[in-house]
Amino acid sequence: xxxxxxxxxxxxxxxxxxxxxxxxxxxxxxxxxxxxxxxxxxxxxxxxxxxxxxxxxxxxxxxxxxxxxxxxxxxxxxxxxxxxxxxxxxxxxxxxxxxxxxxxxxxxxxxxxxxxxxxxxxxxxxxxxxxxxxxxxxxxxxxxxxxxxxxxxxxxxxxxxxxxxxxxxxxxxxxxxxxxxxxxxxxxxxxxxxxxxxxxxxxxxxxxxxxxxxxxxxxxxxxxxxxxxxxxxxxxxxxxxxxxxxxxxxxxxxxxxxxxxxxxxxxxxxxxxxxxxxxxxxxxxxxxxxxxxxxxxxxxxxxxxxxxxxxxxxxxxxxxxxxxxxxxxxxxxxxxxxxxxxxxxxxxxxxxxxxxxxxxxxxxxxxxxxxxxxxxxxxxxxxxxxxxxxxxxxxxxxxxxxxxxxxxxxxxxxxxxxxxxxxxxxxxxxxxxxxxxxxxx
Amino acid sequence: xxxxxxxxxxxxxxxxxxxxxxxxxxxxxxxxxxxxxxxxxxxxxxxxxxxxxxxxxxxxxxxxxxxxxxxxxxxxxxxxxxxxxxxxxxxxxxxxxxxxxxxxxxxxxxxxxxxxxxxxxxxxxxxxxxxxxxxxxxxxxxxxxxxxxxxxxxxxxxxxxxxxxxxxxxxxxxxxxxxxxxxxxxxxxxxxxxxxxxxxxxxxxxxxxxxxxxxxxxxxxxxxxxxxxxxxxxxxxxxxxxxxxxxxxxxxxxxxx
Numbered sequence: 001x002x003x004x005x006x007x008x009x010x011x012x013x014x015x016x017x018x019x020x021x022x023x024x025x026x027x028x029x030x031x032x033x034x035x036x037x038x039x040x041x042x043x044x045x046x047x048x049x050x051x052x053x054x055x056x057x058x059x060x061x062x063x064x065x066x067x068x069x070x071x072x073x074x075x076x077x078x079x080x081x082x083x084x085x086x087x088x089x090x091x092x093x094x095x096x097x098x099x100x101x102x103x104x105x106x107x108x109x110x111x112x113x114x115x116x117x118x119x120x121x122x123x124x125x126x127x128x129x130x131x132x133x134x135x136x137x138x139x140x141x142x143x144x145x146x147x148x149x150x151x152x153x154x155x156x157x158x159x160x161x162x163x164x165x166x167x168x169x170x171x172x173x174x175x176x177x178x179x180x181x182x183x184x185x186x187x188x189x190x191x192x193x194x195x196x197x198x199x200x201x202x203x204x205x206x207x208x209x210x211x212x213x214x215x216x217x218x219x220x221x222x223x224x225x226x227x228x229x230x231x232x233x234x235x236x237x238x239x240x241x242x243x244x245x246x247x248x249x250x251x252x253x254x255x256x257x258x259x260x261x262x263x264x265x266x267x268x269x270x271x272x273x274x275x276x277x278x279x280x281x282x283x284x285x286x287x288x289x290x291x292x293x294x295x296x297x298x299x300x301x302x303x304x305x306x307x308x309x310x311x312x313x314x315x316x317x318x319x320x321x322x323x324x325x326x327x328x329x330x331x332x333x334x335x336x337x338x339x340x341x342x343x344x345x346x347x348x349x350x351x352x353x354x355x356x357x358x359x360x361x362x363x364x365x366x367x368x369x370x371x372x373x374x375x376x377x378x379x380x381x382x383x384x385x386x387x388x389x390x391x392x393x394x395x396x397x398x399x400x401x402x403x404x405x406x407x408x409x410x411x412x413x414x415x416x417x418x419x420x421x422x423x424x425x426x427x428x429x430x431x432x433x434x435x436x437x438x439x440x441x
Numbered sequence: 442x443x444x445x446x447x448x449x450x451x452x453x454x455x456x457x458x459x460x461x462x463x464x465x466x467x468x469x470x471x472x473x474x475x476x477x478x479x480x481x482x483x484x485x486x487x488x489x490x491x492x493x494x495x496x497x498x499x500x501x502x503x504x505x506x507x508x509x510x511x512x513x514x515x516x517x518x519x520x521x522x523x524x525x526x527x528x529x530x531x532x533x534x535x536x537x538x539x540x541x542x543x544x545x546x547x548x549x550x551x552x553x554x555x556x557x558x559x560x561x562x563x564x565x566x567x568x569x570x571x572x573x574x575x576x577x578x579x580x581x582x583x584x585x586x587x588x589x590x591x592x593x594x595x596x597x598x599x600x601x602x603x604x605x606x607x608x609x610x611x612x613x614x615x616x617x618x619x620x621x622x623x624x625x626x627x628x629x630x631x632x633x634x635x636x637x638x639x640x641x642x643x644x645x646x647x648x649x650x651x652x653x654x655x656x657x658x659x660x661x662x663x664x665x666x667x668x669x670x671x672x673x674x675x676x677x678x679x680x681x682x683x684x685x686x687x688x689x690x691x692x693x694x695x696x697x698x
Contacts, residue, residue, distance in 0.1 A: 153596070155574075160573045161574055161596040163596035163597055164596075164597050164666055250690060374687065375688070376690060
């Protein structure tokens with residue numbers, strides 16, 4: 001019975017392999033932003049302390065936690081966090097990992113496994129900067145802004161709409177995005193605190209203790225970081241929503257002639273030097289103006305890469321100068337070289353993980369695809385406060401009570417022009433797409 | 442060969458047939474058909490299912506019978522091989538050929554109705570698949586696409602009128618997608634750069650699923666939407682409401698939908 005014994009062996013091996021594969025993988029953890037850690041040469045001891053403090057304040061991806069000061073709803077966070085599973089009545093759990101993590105990453109760093117193949121890259125929430133919002137440029141987005149994005153998606157990008165999902169799920173995701181953002185901002189504040197306030201030596205790895213449980217001053221400092229640097233911005237967001245003046249507001253049912261006249265004024269502003277839209281959006285509004293700038297996220301990567309190149313060059317110069325050195329001087333250079341080489345190795349490791357920086361390409365307005373929404377209201381906010389984190393500047397006041405470049409009336413003219421530009425004859429495609437009818441006939 | 446194996450092989454037709462018999466009771470059969478032409482599609486499916494089902498049972502039965510009868514232990518005689526039979530080969534070539542030809546001709550009208558006889562009605566909406574969303578553009582009051590009064594929705598929810606012929610233009614912005622309305626029994630692949638049409642008539646109102654039926658990338662699983670069929674008055678009312686929302690000069694709340 002050779003056949004039977006072979007079959008039996010195959011079965012045994014198969015079952016064993018299946019059992020071996022059933023072990024639960026280790027739960028994911030939040031990782032520190034190594035770009036900032038390495039750039040500031042934070043020592044391992046402090047890295048561990050920062051991770052511990054963040055862990056105590058925000059929990060883990062499986063067990064999120066939020067201090068009452070943050071104003072976050074832990075129940076919602078738990079709904080969105082954790083591994084993906086469905087309960088017996090069909091309730092979905094682990095929403096963030098089901099829907100978002102493959103692009104936005106477990107850390108909310110916009111570096112999930114599929115991020116590399118996207119253009120634009122998914123948002124890194126950790127800086128707390130969001131593009132499409134109704135609040136002032138440096139402010140955090142309001143709850144409604146985040147909800148609008150989840151509801152409508154972002155046309156022209158890989159961000160889909162979640163409008164077909166139960167409202168509670170979407171609310172939970174929105175809360176979780178805020179949570180990841182606050183955690184990232186807190187991490188950034190802690191790194192800055194260590195850099196500015198503590199003594200440490202990157203070569204020996206020795207430095208002051210960072211232990212808020214024992215040190216009263218540090219505890220106070222961290223607490224104020226959370227409330228002042230992080231939470232305050234989010235709490236104020238709903239109050240920082242910009243409301244255009246009612247008296248300047250064009251009426252919704254204007255006659256076409258009036259819109260055309262307003263759009264004509266908008267066109268003059270668009271191509272004029274005062275608003276200077278053409279600098280980036282180009283003399284044809286095709287987005288073919290200045291195209292070599294970067295957004296904040298790519299800029300940070302670019303800076304890190306440039307610093308690394310400079311470091312690599314300085315190692316080369318140092319080695320050349322060492323050839324003519326002797327005694328103590330040579331010894332000092334040797335130590336310097338060692339430290340620089342260590343930093344270079346660390347930096348190169350980090351760069352391998354980063355998304356290559358990409359230029360921020362101004363929008364081609366003739367396509368009529370508006371990422372932040374196509375309502376006059378949406379476009380007004382883009383023109384008024386610009387797009388945070390990108391080279392798109394605002395032409396309205398930068399904060400409440402400040403003076404803007406353009407008046408609200410002028411901004412509404414630009415809105416009318418931008419809304420009409422996709423329908424100009426020049427915007428229509430030269431060639432119609434191939435029609436199935438023509439092929440069948 | 443052991444007789445045990447013939448029993449194992451017997452489980453293939455038994456389980457195979459049982460799956461189809463119990464499927465409707467576990468709600469894993471066809472979704473509710475709300476379209477006018479869906480009956481024809483379902484009948485074609487059932488016809489082919491019965492045809493292949495009967496042939497499946499007969500061939501599996503023969504296989505089990507032979508493995509049972511000629512198992513190695515009770516049949517010490519060595520196997521005999523023949524060099525084939527011309528007559529048999531002609532028969533089993535012609536029979537399937539005739540069957541396939543029959544199916545090809547039998548379904549022709551249904552195919553033509555679904556894919557070739559485009560009705561002469563105005564376009565109801567344009568649906569564009571992009572990674573990973575269905576964006577919809579309604580022509581607005583002037584009935585023409587790509588004019589300033591278009592109504593554009595990107596929330597993956599399509600509204601369409603019921604009880605009248607609907608004509609959709611289907612496009613893809615990036616890669617291959619397939620716009621699939623299971624309850625309408627309609628599926629249309631889309632190729633970037635091509636315009637495809639899809640037409641149907643829904644008999645019922647209500648909310649149904651839209652799915653992407655062509656693996657279009659890593660987010661394919663989340664590319665689902667909802668289609669709402671409603672009466673003409675409700676549809677027009679909805680269009681007006683969305684048009685107003687689109688041109689609104691103040692914030693429209695998105696939460697209370």
